[in-house]
Amino acid sequence: MVRQRQWSVLSTSPITDDHHISRWNSNTSSRRTTYFRRLSQYRDDTLASEAEKRRRELKNKVLAGVQDFNVEQYRKSDEELKSIKNKRVRAFYEAQNRKLDDWAEVDSLVWALADDVVDSMDPDANRDGIVDRNTPLLYTGYDLEAYLPWNERERRRKDNRTAQRALNINVLANVLLLVAKVIAVTSTHSLSLIASLTDSALDLLCTMIIWSTSKLASSHTTSAKLEFPAGRQRLRPLGVLVFSIVMVVSFLQILRESAAKLLPSGDHNTMSLSPVAIGAMAGNAVVKGLVGIYYFRVNNPQVQALVQDCKTDVYFNLSSLLFPLIGHTFNVWYLDPLGAALLSLYVIYDWAHTSVTTINRLTGAAVSTQTAKKLMYLAWRFCPVIDSYKSMTAYYLGDGIIVEVEITLDEKTPLPLAHDISQTIQYCFEGLPDLTPPQLMGRRDDISGIQSTLSDAEHRASILQTKIAIEEADQKYGPIKRHMRIAIVGPPGSGKTTQAAKLKKRLCICHLPIGQILRSQISKRSPDVKSARDIMERGGLVADETMIDLIRNEIDNNVECKNGFILDDFPRNVTEARLLDEMLESRNQPLHRAIELSVSDVNLLDSRITGRLVHLASGRIYHTIFHPPKQDMKDDITGEPLIHRSYDAFRNTRERLSMYRQEVSPISEYYKGKGIWRDVDGSSGPVQVCDSIMNAIYK
Numbered sequence: 001m002v003r004q005r006q007w008s009v010l011s012t013s014p015i016t017d018d019h020h021i022s023r024w025n026s027n028t029s030s031r032r033t034t035y036f037r038r039l040s041q042y043r044d045d046t047l048a049s050e051a052e053k054r055r056r057e058l059k060n061k062v063l064a065g066v067q068d069f070n071v072e073q074y075r076k077s078d079e080e081l082k083s084i085k086n087k088r089v090r091a092f093y094e095a096q097n098r099k100l101d102d103w104a105e106v107d108s109l110v111w112a113l114a115d116d117v118v119d120s121m122d123p124d125a126n127r128d129g130i131v132d133r134n135t136p137l138l139y140t141g142y143d144l145e146a147y148l149p150w151n152e153r154e155r156r157r158k159d160n161r162t163a164q165r166a167l168n169i170n171v172l173a174n175v176l177l178l179v180a181k182v183i184a185v186t187s188t189h190s191l192s193l194i195a196s197l198t199d200s201a202l203d204l205l206c207t208m209i210i211w212s213t214s215k216l217a218s219s220h221t222t223s224a225k226l227e228f229p230a231g232r233q234r235l236r237p238l239g240v241l242v243f244s245i246v247m248v249v250s251f252l253q254i255l256r257e258s259a260a261k262l263l264p265s266g267d268h269n270t271m272s273l274s275p276v277a278i279g280a281m282a283g284n285a286v287v288k289g290l291v292g293i294y295y296f297r298v299n300n301p302q303v304q305a306l307v308q309d310c311k312t313d314v315y316f317n318l319s320s321l322l323f324p325l326i327g328h329t330f331n332v333w334y335l336d337p338l339g340a341a342l343l344s345l346y347v348i349y350d351w352a353h354t355s356v357t358t359i360n361r362l363t364g365a366a367v368s369t370q371t372a373k374k375l376m377y378l379a380w381r382f383c384p385v386i387d388s389y390k391s392m393t394a395y396y397l398g399d400g401i402i403v404e405v406e407i408t409l410d411e412k413t414p415l416p417l418a419h420d421i422s423q424t425i426q427y428c429f430e431g432l433p434d435l436t437p438p439q440l441m442g443r444r445d446d447i448s449g450i451q452s453t454l455s456d457a458e459h460r461a462s463i464l465q466t467k468i469a470i471e472e473a474d475q476k477y478g479p480i481k482r483h484m485r486i487a488i489v490g491p492p493g494s495g496k497t498t499q500a501a502k503l504k505k506r507l508c509i510c511h512l513p514i515g516q517i518l519r520s521q522i523s524k525r526s527p528d529v530k531s532a533r534d535i536m537e538r539g540g541l542v543a544d545e546t547m548i549d550l551i552r553n554e555i556d557n558n559v560e561c562k563n564g565f566i567l568d569d570f571p572r573n574v575t576e577a578r579l580l581d582e583m584l585e586s587r588n589q590p591l592h593r594a595i596e597l598s599v600s601d602v603n604l605l606d607s608r609i610t611g612r613l614v615h616l617a618s619g620r621i622y623h624t625i626f627h628p629p630k631q632d633m634k635d636d637i638t639g640e641p642l643i644h645r646s647y648d649a650f651r652n653t654r655e656r657l658s659m660y661r662q663e664v665s666p667i668s669e670y671y672k673g674k675g676i677w678r679d680v681d682g683s684s685g686p687v688q689v690c691d692s693i694m695n696a697i698y699k
Contacts, residue, residue: 054414054416054417054420055420058385058417058420058421058424061384061385062110062381062382062384062385062424063110063111064384065381065383065384066107066110066111066381069107071100071103071104071107072100072104074096074100075096075097075100076093076096076097080093081093081094081097098370099370099373102370102373102374102377103374103377105374105432106374106377106378106381106432107381109378109428109431109432110378110381110428162298163306166291166295166298166306167207167306169291170291170306170309170310171204171207173287173288173291174200174203174204174207175204176287177200177283177284177287177288178197178200178201178204180280180283180284181193181196181197181200181280181281181284182197183276183277183280184197184276184277184280184281185197185277187273187274187276187277188271188272188273188274188277188324189271190271190273190277190320190324190336190340191254191257191258191261191271191336191337191339191340192319192320192321192323192324192336192339192340192343193277193281193320193321193324194254194340195251195254195320195340195343195344195347196281196284196316196317196320196343198250198251198254199251199316199343199347200284202243202246202247202250205243206240206243206247209239209240209242209243212239213235213236213238213239216232216235233397233398233399233400234362234397234398234399236398236399237358237361237362237398237399238362238398240354240358241355241358241359241362244351244352244354244355244358245355247347247351248348248351248352248355251344251347251348251351252344252348254340254344255340255341255344255345255348257337257340258337258338258340258341258344259337259341261334261336261337262334262337262338262341266337268333268334269333270327270328270331270332270333270336271324271327271328271336272328273321273324273325273328278321278325281317281320281321282321284313284317285313285314285317285318285321288310288313288314288317289310289314291306291310292306292307292310292311292314295307295310316343316346319339319342319343320339320343322339323335323336323338323339323340324336324339327339360396361396361397361398361399362396362397362398364395364396364397365395365396366394366395366396367394367395367396367401371394371401372394374432375392375394375403375429375432376392378428378429378432379392379405379425381428382407382421382424382425385421386407386408386409386421387407387408387409387410388407388408389405389406389407389408390406390407390408391404391405391406392404392405392406403429405425405429407421407422407425409421483562483563483564483589484507484509484563484564484592484593484697485564485565485584485589485590485591485592486503486509486564486565486566486567486591486592486593486594486595486697487566487567487570487571487580487591487593487594487595488500488503488566488567488568488569488594488595488596488597488693489569489570489571489572489594489595489596489597489664489667490569490596490597490598490599490682491597491598491599491605491656491657491660491661492605492609492656492657492660493599493604493605493606493607493608493609494597494598494599494605494608494682495597495608495682495686495689496568496569496597497513497568497569497621498686499597499682499686499689499690499693500513500566500568502686502690503566503690503693503694504566506690506694507564507566508563509560509561509563509564509565509566510558510560510561510563510564510565510566511565511566511568512551512554512555512558512561512565512566512567512568512570513568513569514547514551514567514568514569514570515569517550517551517554518550544573544575544576544579545579547570547576548576548579548580548583551567551570551580551583552583567580571664571667572663572664572667573663573664573666573667574666574667574670577594577667577670577671578670581674591676592676592697593676593678593696593697594667594671594676594677594678595677595678595679595680595693595696595697596668596677596678596679596680597680597681597682597689598679598680598681598682599681599682599683600683601683602654602657604683605657607625608623609656611623611624611625612644612645613629613633613642613643613644614642614643614644614645615635615637615638615640615642616643617638617640620635620636620637622636622642629642678693678696678697678699679696680692680693680696
C-alpha cells in the first residue's frame with residue numbers, strides 16, 4: 001500500500017509566504033561554510049535547474065488539462081434555445097449554459113493564474129544567489145486581479161463602476177422620493193402612506209448602515225490589522241441583521257395601528273388624498289420604475305439586486321396609493337387600514353427572511369449547490385498533479401465564502417513540489433470573486449512538523465545570508481552602517497531605478513520608487529492624490545507636501561523600511577529636500593547620503609529615454625535595447641501591451657532635461673552644506689556604477 005501525505009487548503013485570510021520573501025540576517029559567522037552549503041538551492045545551478053524543471057512540469061500538467069477540455073462544445077446558443085419547444089428541455093439547457101459559464105470562468109482563471117503563481121515560487125529567479133523580493137505576486141502586493149485576462153479584469157472593473165453608479169443614482173432617488181413622501185403624508189393621515197414613508201426612511205437608513213459598515217470592513221490600516229487580525233468582513237451582515245430587527249419592530253407597530261382601526265371600536269372614517277399626495281406617490285412609482293428599466297439589462301448581481309429592489313418599491317408605492325384612493329373613491333373605510341396591514345405583513349415577512357438568511361450565513365451555512373459545483377470543478381482542474389481529494393467543504397462566514405480542500409499526495413512527493421501545488425490551488429481559489437482570500441494551513445499530523453522544521457530552517461538561512469552579504473560589503477567598503485537612509489536623484493535616463501534595486505539587495509534595505517508609490521496610492525483612490533493622475537500622465541511633478549505625506553505613510557506601513565530605505569527620484573527640488581529633512585529629523589531618522597547620478601552625454605540620455613517601454617497598470621519599465629521584454633511589446637508578467645509614453649519621445653527629452661537642471665540640480669548646494677552630497681558618474685555600465693555608489697556611500 002502506498003502511504004500518502006495529507007494537505008489542507010483553507011480559505012480564510014491572506015498571508016505572507018516566507019518561502020518567497022525571507023529576510024537574510026545572521027549573527028554567526030564561524031559556521032558560514034556549513035550553513036551556506038545548506039543554501040545550495042539558491043547557489044547550485046544543478047538544483048536550480050531541477051527546481052525549474054519541477055515548476056515547468058507542474059505548469060504544463062495543469063494547463064494541458066485546461067487546453068484539452070473545451071467546455072464550449074456543450075453550449076446551446078440563444079437561437080438553439082429558442083427553437084426548443086419543450087419547456088423542461090429548454091430549462092435543462094439553460095441551466096447547463098449557466099454551469100458552463102461557471103466552468104469557463106474557472107478555466108480562464110486557472111489559465112491566467114497558474115503559471116504566474118508557480119513562477120512566484122522561485123526565490124532566486126535571476127540566479128544571483130540573493131532571494132528576490134520582487135516576484136510576480138509580491139510585485140502586485142498579492143493582488144491577483146493583475147494576472148487575470150485583460151477582458152476579465154476590465155469586466156470586473158466595469159461591473160464595479162456600473163454598480164457604484166447605479167447605487168448612487170438609487171440613493172439620490174430615494175432621498176428625493178423620501179422628501180416627496182413626507183409632503184404627501186403631511187397632507188393626509190393614511191396608514192398606507194405612513195407605512196410607505198416608514199419603509200422608505202428605514203430603507204435609506206439601511207443603505208447608510210451598509211455603506212458605513214462596508215467602509216469599516218474594507219479598512220486596511222495598521223491599527224485595524226493589529227486589532228482585527230482576521231478583518232472585519234462580518235460587520236456588514238451584522239449591520240443588516242440589526243437593521244432587519246429594527247425594520248420588523250417598526251412595522252409591527254404599524255400593523256398594530258392598522259388592526260386597531262379595523263376593530264369595531266376603531267376610527268372608521270374614510271381617508272381622503274390630496275392631489276399633492278397622489279402626485280407624490282405616483283411620482284415615486286414612476287421614478288423607481290424608470291431606474292429599474294434603465295439597469296434591467298445590466299448583467300451584474302449587485303445591479304440586478306438593485307433592479308429587484310426598484311421593482312418591489314414600484315409595487316409597494318402603487319399599493320400604498322391604490323388602497324386609500326379606491327377606499328375614498330368608493331367610500332370603503334377599511335381599505336386603507338387593510339392595505340397598511342397587508343403591506344406591513346409583507347415587509348415583516350421579507351425582513352424576517354433576510355434576518356434568518358443573515359443569521360444562517362454568520363453561523364456557517366453551506367453554499368448553494370451551484371457554487372459548490374463551481375468550486376469542485378476548480379479543484380478538479382488540478383487532478384493531474386495530485387493523487388486524490390479527501391474532502392471539500394464550502395460555507396459562508398458572513399458575506400464571504402470559506403473553502404477547505406483536503407488533498408492527498410504520494411509520500412515520495414518532494415516537499416517543495418507539495419508546497420507549490422498547494423499554493424497554486426490556494427491562489428486560484430482566491431481569484432474567484434466570491435471567495436475570501438485564502439490561507440494555506442496544514443493538518444495536525446506529521447506534515448505540520450515538517451512545515452515547522454522547514455520554516456525554521458528558512459528563517460535560520462535568511463539570517464545567515466544577510467550576515468554574509470554584510471560581511472562581504474564590510475571587506476570591500478569598510479564597516480556598514482545599519483539603518484542606512486539614502487536619496488538618489490538624477491536626470492531622466494540616468495539609471496536611478498536600476499541602481500536603487502541593486503543597492504536594495506546589497507544593503508538589505510527598502511526601495512521606495514516615488515512613481516510606484518504614486519501609482520499605488522492612485523489605484524487605491526487616495527484623496528491626497530486625486531489631482532495627481534493627470535500631472536503624472538503629462539510627466540509633471542506632484543505637490544511637495546503631498547509627496548512628503550505619501551513617503552511618511554510608506555515608511556510607517558512598509559515593514560522593510562525598518563532597516564532603512566532608498567528614495568528613488570526624490571527629492572526633486574530644494575523645498576522637497578527641506579520638507580523631507582524636517583520630516584525625517586522629527587522622527588530621529590536623518591538622511592545619511594544624497595547621491596546624484598550625473599550623465600554629461602546628452603545623446604546617451606536620449607537613447608536611454610526614447611527606448612523606454614512602460615506597462616501602465618503596474619509601472620514596470622522595459623527598454624528596447626538594455627532591458628527588452630521577453631515578447632515584443634508585451635509585459636513579461638501579464639502579457640498586456642506595452643506603450644511608449646508621449647513624454648519619452650525625442651522631442652520632449654530636452655525639455656525634461658532642462659526642467660531637471662532648473663528644478664532639481666540646485667539641491668546639490670543644499671546637501672553639500674549638510675555634508676552628505678555625493679556625485680557619481682552614471683554613464684558607465686550598471687555594475688561599475690553600483691560599485692561607484694557603494695564607494696561614495698562609505699567614503
